[in-house]
Amino acid sequence: MYQPKPSGLTPHDRKLIEVATYLARIAIERHQIQAEKKATEAYNARLFNEVKQAEIDLRQNKAFLEAQRESSLDGILVVSHNYEINYYNQRYLDIWKIPPELQNARDDRSMLTYLMHQMVEPDAFLKEILSLxxxxxxxxxxxxxxxxxxxxxxxxxxVNSSDGAYWGRIWYFRDITNRKRSETAIKQKSQALEQALEELQQAQLQIVQSEKMSTLGSLVAGVAHEINNPLGCIVGNIKAVEDYSKDMLGAIALYEHKFPHPGTEVQEKLEGFDLEYLREDLPKLVSSMQDAGNRIKSISKSISTFSRADNNQKQEFNLHEGIESTMLILRHRLKANQHRPAIEVVTDYENLPAINCFPGQLNQVFMNILANAIDALDESNQGRDWAEIKTNPNRITIRTRVESEAVKISIADNGKGMSEEVKAKIFEHLFTTKPVGEGTGLGLAIARQIVVEKHGGIIKVNSKWGEGTEFIITLPI
Ligand SMILES: Nc1ncnc2c1ncn2[C@@H]1O[C@H](COP(=O)(O)OP(=O)(O)O)[C@@H](O)[C@H]1O
Ligand SMILES: [Mg+2]
Structure with missing residues (x-):
């Protein structure tokens, strides 16, 4: 009969247990290792897939990039940080006509030399490269x-890495020859157009001016001429009238003396017209007729001076005569009217030499500037009554000077003046601040053309809003 031992394990038992434990641990470890191996294999497989995918992506990106670079209109060149040629596209080779031996050399220096040979200013390019x-x-x-x-x-x-390290440089080259050509052509065209417009405007001014001058000129010259003949007759005969009347009065005095009693019929006739008064007044009357006749003569002369038909040839001319005759033509506008007293005209003339010029045209300039001055004075009078104007009268000051081979004529008014904006535009064709029907905007454009283009002179303006305006004309002697 089996009887368990009452106490402890035999050494043999213990050995057996040890072995069993050992075996169990090994089994467990093996299991663990197998599990780990499986995990590692799975991880590796995943990693492998990811790398593969990344490789595909990379290749795809590279292909896209390559396609992009190759289809670019720009020639592209990439040079690495150590000046090796890293990449170029076909377009680059085409633009610079790079020969095959150079394409393979990949050497930045020989490439650069090759490019520079084709440039008009290689030094500037080299300087730029060195600076880069x-x-x-x-x-x-x-x-x-x-x-x-x-x-x-x-x-x-x-080209920099994300942490800022310099990897190299990328160059783009684009052939813009056609664009430049059309830009130049457009620029030239628009310049030509501007020029044509300018010429057209000048021509128009000239036509307007000569048209105006010839109409006005021939009109007034005609009137002056027509006046001259009868006037000559009147002025020429006044002397005879004076002589005849003296003779007649002398004869009457003699009759009175010889026949103190001429009879009632003659007596009544003599009493009818106050012979004594007639004797006194007739010489005065004749003399004032003489004065008036002389005045008409001088007006007529001024008109002829003003409207001299001189469009073809320059001639010696006394500018003061021109200014004075212009003032005479404008006399009716300078005179007092119901809104204001007469405009004061102050002249300060220096002894000017006669200058070689187109007199009729310069008179036109004086006319345009003086007419503007009168307009500016009239505008400044608005809102001021007669008394106010009287205390601060409207005035035009004309000053002439000779200065280093030139004549300077200054025409100033104390009218309304101009703002800076207006001042900047006054010589422009058709610029006017006056209402339709009053301003043509041609006066100063014409004046500028006559002074600058026809006489090689200068016309300048000084003006302050509310204070007045001065035009200064400088003409070479
Ligand atoms: N003496 C002046 N004072 C103030 N403004 C003036 C004077 N002269 C010219 N201007 C300005 O210049 C403009 C152009 O003058 P102008 O060419 O003669 O044309 P318009 O008299 O027909 O207007 C005028 O409309 C006026 O505004
Ligand atoms: Mg004008």
């Missing part, structure tokens, strides 16, 4: 002109 070597983080952009007349737009930027 020094300032590696700078970008640059400019136009290169090639000896074969092409124009290449060049852009260059640094």
């Amino acid at each position: 070597y020094e300032h590696i983080n700078e970008s640059s952009h400019y136009e290169l002109h090639l000896k074969d007349n092409r124009v290449i737009e060049k852009t260059s930027s640094p």
